[in-house]
Amino acid sequence: MDDTTDPPTPPVEPPAAEPPAAEPPIGRTPLSRRRVLGGLAAIGGISAVNVGGFLWAGGWFTPETLTTTRFTDRFEQVFGRHDGFRRNHAKGVSATGVFTSNGAGTVLSTATVFRPGTTPVTARFSLSGGVPTVADANATVRGLGVLFHMPNGEQWRTAMVNTPVFTDRVPQGFYERLLATEPVPATGQPEPVKLAAFLAKYPETARAMALINKTPPSTDLYNSPFHSLNAFWFTNSAGTTVPVRWTVMPDEPFQPVAGAAHPPGRDYLFDALIAKVAQGPVRWRFLVTVGQPGDPTNDATQPWPADRRQVEVGALMIDSLQTEAPGNARDVNFDPLVLPAGIAPSDDPLLAARSAVYARSYERRTREPHTPSAVDVTTVETRKASYEH
Ligand code: HEM
Known part of the structure; x- marks a missing residue:
């Protein structure tokens, strides 16, 4: 190991600590x-x-x-x-x-x-x-x-990342986008109705995607x-x-x-x-x-x-x-x-x-x-x- 390599970062939370039902919501507490x-x-x-x-x-x-x-x-x-x-x-x-x-x-x-x-x-x-x-x-x-x-x-x-802006303003938007843009097996593309509903709910993502598409x-x-x-x-x-x-x-x-x-x-x-x-x-x-x-x-x-x-x-x-x-x-x-x-x-x-x-x-x-x-x-x-x- 050379001096530019730090020791592996230890797990930041105890391994067995995945909280079941009562985990605090994202952003409502300082988390951990x-x-x-x-x-x-x-x-x-x-x-x-x-x-x-x-x-x-x-x-x-x-x-x-x-x-x-x-x-x-x-x-x-x-x-x-x-x-x-x-x-x-x-x-x-x-x-x-x-x-x-x-x-x-x-x-x-x-x-x-x-x-x-x-x-x-x-x-x-x-x-x-x-x-x-x-x-x-x-x-x-x-x-x-x-x-x-x-x-x-x-x-x-x-x-x-290499894009000029990020696709999402809030964590919830990213979370929902992951499903809304998932390709369906039949077409290999996202389901149009699902995607349209998502973009209507998160217009900032539609604007960001337009900017990203303009930047090869x-x-x-x-x-x-x-x-x-x-x-x-x-x-x-x-x-x-x-x-x-x-x-x-x-x-x-x-x-x-x-x-x-x-x-x-x-x-x-x-x-x-x-x-x-x-x-x-x-x-x-x-x-x-x-x-x-x-x-x-x-x-x-x-x-x-x-x-x-x-x-x-x-x-x-x-x-x-x-x-x-x-x-x-x-x-x-x-x-x-x-x-x-x-x-x-x-x-x-x-x-x-x-x-x-x-x-x-x-x-x-x-x-x-x-x-x-x-x-x-x-x-x-x-x-x-x-x-x-
Ligand atoms: C709520 C927003 C985001 C979530 C939930 C998220 C989620 C993740 C996750 C789970 C990883 C893997 C982490 C690991 O195991 O070490 C990751 C890696 C990464 N994310 Fe994000 N991300 C978000 C926003 C962003 C943004 C805004 C950027 C850039 C500006 C970004 C850039 C990256 C990069 C470059 C990596 C790879 C880093 C590496 O090589 O370890 N992410 N992201």
């Missing part, structure tokens, strides 16, 4: 964030954040109320249960590299990661969905998780941008707090996909990434966008105006990929609420739900038997040869 942070702080010196404000109007506590368990079960209902794998973003590859800060971020945040210098990172490239062997497809949402290993055991974890993905993972989408607060040494979102922009020129065309192979996106990193490090510029009063911090379906100030705070460099295995990114929970001093969560209701559901997914997958990941870094040449000849 204090326990989560307490456990993490014990191993990683992670600063506690104030989660008391993450209240989501979840309705009265009825059998229909959304809970962490129900949300996690919904992923299994739609994608099946795949032991040892993430309930979402199941297909992926582990990565390591460094973040090199240019110092410009210190104007916005006291986080030590923004002081000039380098910070080792553990990262993971992924595709959304709960099927670990799914075939790569251009339209599938791509993910990048990054864990910054800061001095004194402090950590910053972020999980970003790039040909590859290594020339793709990735966005935080959720907003956070940065506080600097003068005590000034500003709302921010962040994006990593690839140095490789963005090349839009042409329709559904793509190279052969089930794992063409991952195979190309593995081949690229084998040639040398791949770099993304790290850009922090500063919001203005009135920019929504609690709605990831809405973009901020394009003219907002952007501060380039440094670069993320990925120089090695690893097949998912014990001790690498396989065993990291890229919980977006693990934040260093100087960065705090916004009032976005997705954040508390993400944190709770990632923890439940993590808890389940770490106690299940593991089968090898579909993306095997060492066999990429064999795979490529099999479809090229």
